[in-house]
Amino acid sequence: MEYTITFDAPAEKIYADLTSREYWQTMMDAFGLAAPHAEITSFSSGEEGTETTFTYRVPRSNLPPMARAVMPVDMVVVREQHFYPYDHGMNRATGTYSAAVPHGPVRLHGESLLTETDTGSQLQLTGVCKAHVPFVGGALEDLILHHIKQLFDAEEAFTADWISKHH
Secondary structure, rough: OEEEEOOOOHHHHHHHOOOOHHHHHHHHHEEEEEEEEEEEEEEEEEEEEEEEEEEEEEEEOOOOHHHHHHOOOOOEEEEEEEOOOEEEEOOEEEEEEEOOOOOEEOOOOOOOEEEOOOOOOEEEEHHHHHOOOOOOOHHHHHHHHHHHHHHHHHHHHHHHHHHHHOO
């Protein structure tokens, strides 16, 4: 999967947002209107970068039929986002992300690259999704990637609104 999010603000300012607990908490609060079981479970920032862990609980009744076939209970998704320190010399930041269903058959992991553009900045996301489920693994991976892209769309819209209010 490849996905690019564009921002109308410089990369260094976006990096400051993406490494701010306030930014992520505000996003979780906003998303809580649609998915009330989303929360930050861990946040740390230091010399090695910033690590944020989120937990989302999706009621089984909200899952597509294919996902309900492999999830007999509500689905809990743990997402981890890491940004390394901002590289002022290259004017960019790199990071990693992952998401998994604890004790489940699905794993998603990828890398992020935040760079300057002529009109602001962009966050390039690359990732791989693996579903270890006989016969339906590939279809389940496609379904998950579709929903991940919808999540990234929502995060892009949230960030555009955040930028308009904070920059």
